[in-house]
Amino acid sequence: MNAIRTIGANTLVAVERLGSASLFLLNAVRGMPVAVSRFSLLVQQLYAIGVLTLLIIVVAGLFVGMVLGLQGYNTLVDFGAESSLGLVVALSLTRELGPVLAALLFAGRAGSALTAEIGLMKATEQLNALEMMAVNPMVRVIAPRLLAGIIAVPLLSAIFTAVGVLGGYLVGVGQLGVDSGVYWSAMQDGVDVYEDILNGVIKSVVFGFVVTWIAVFEGYDAEPTSEGVSRATTRTVVTASLAVLGLDYVLTAIMFGEV
Amino acid sequence: MQRKSIEIWVGLFVLAGIAALLMLALKVGNLNSAGGSGGFTITARFDNIGGLTVKAPVSLAGVRIGRVTDIRVARDDYRAEVEMQISSEYDNLPEDTSASILTAGLLGAQYIGLEPGGEEIFLQNGDQIYLTQSAVVLEQLIGQMLFSKAAGEE
Numbered sequence: 001m002n003a004i005r006t007i008g009a010n011t012l013v014a015v016e017r018l019g020s021a022s023l024f025l026l027n028a029v030r031g032m033p034v035a036v037s038r039f040s041l042l043v044q045q046l047y048a049i050g051v052l053t054l055l056i057i058v059v060a061g062l063f064v065g066m067v068l069g070l071q072g073y074n075t076l077v078d079f080g081a082e083s084s085l086g087l088v089v090a091l092s093l094t095r096e097l098g099p100v101l102a103a104l105l106f107a108g109r110a111g112s113a114l115t116a117e118i119g120l121m122k123a124t125e126q127l128n129a130l131e132m133m134a135v136n137p138m139v140r141v142i143a144p145r146l147l148a149g150i151i152a153v154p155l156l157s158a159i160f161t162a163v164g165v166l167g168g169y170l171v172g173v174g175q176l177g178v179d180s181g182v183y184w185s186a187m188q189d190g191v192d193v194y195e196d197i198l199n200g201v202i203k204s205v206v207f208g209f210v211v212t213w214i215a216v217f218e219g220y221d222a223e224p225t226s227e228g229v230s231r232a233t234t235r236t237v238v239t240a241s242l243a244v245l246g247l248d249y250v251l252t253a254i255m256f257g258e259v
Numbered sequence: 260m261q262r263k264s265i266e267i268w269v270g271l272f273v274l275a276g277i278a279a280l281l282m283l284a285l286k287v288g289n290l291n292s293a294g295g296s297g298g299f300t301i302t303a304r305f306d307n308i309g310g311l312t313v314k315a316p317v318s319l320a321g322v323r324i325g326r327v328t329d330i331r332v333a334r335d336d337y338r339a340e341v342e343m344q345i346s347s348e349y350d351n352l353p354e355d356t357s358a359s360i361l362t363a364g365l366l367g368a369q370y371i372g373l374e375p376g377g378e379e380i381f382l383q384n385g386d387q388i389y390l391t392q393s394a395v396v397l398e399q400l401i402g403q404m405l406f407s408k409a410a411g412e413e
Contacts, residue, residue, distance in 0.1 A: 155276025193288035
């Protein structure tokens, strides 16, 4: 009997959190027009979550591209198809690895920071203080962060993909001796601007939205203690990563699944 | 000062992102060479196109001059009709140009190779190439080889 009660209680908690997350999102979206008009707030957040994430994105993209070049070459050379190396690297990066890995790195680097920052604001009663001064924290704090996340992740993902393609070039052409012209032309033959690149960008917009939403909500919803903030930060990284991977499957099935 | 440098960094970040997107669209994708802009279409009929696909390259003397835009079965003679778009700078292809379906490497992708003829009249938009050579289908070759070998042993 107790076990059934636990299941019921957990379900109720989950539904309640989902509901409050949706209401939270609604309020934040309502605050967006004001957030856009206060441009300096947005710029500040773009710096905090976009520019400061750039380094990890570039380094990770470079190495992922290099590994793809190396592994792809070793597999393809058995079939005498190393001329397709550029295509393999570019397709896997534009369709999957670019958006997904950039979003995972973003969740780890910027999402956790967002949750901790907002959670601490709540714990030190800064959010209450804002409300006391008749400043809506949804508009002043949450909306610019959400918007900055939606703008930053597609840009980061594009940079990740571009650097990855160059990394594959570095290993494939520079080290393993694939012809430079073949590397690019195989890529251009096989990669479609709309089907592959645009779909990748759409994916990364969705991921940016979801990861930032989870991060700011977890921070806003955190227990206002140091332990609560730390737990909320962990939850952000775990939930956001799982959400990205799960959504990626759904989006891939919708975009590429109709064959 | 503090705020100014933040704004500069954000500006650089946004520019880098847009530059990466542009690079993906132009260098990785095929936005510059695929374009429906500029170019004329010609068709050719083949008995068998093998594994030719839409967007496969069309090349002349190894130089890529266009791409396949459509493949369908002709209603009147049941052959494969391939429509290709040739970029407009190559408007001096002779009328008796021949087209063959070739394979890049032993197992590579298939493409159309054009071989210019000697006529003085050039191909126009909508014209058809009559001299064509079908794709080499590996299974048929092997079948023929086995057949001729069996015949030879008799």
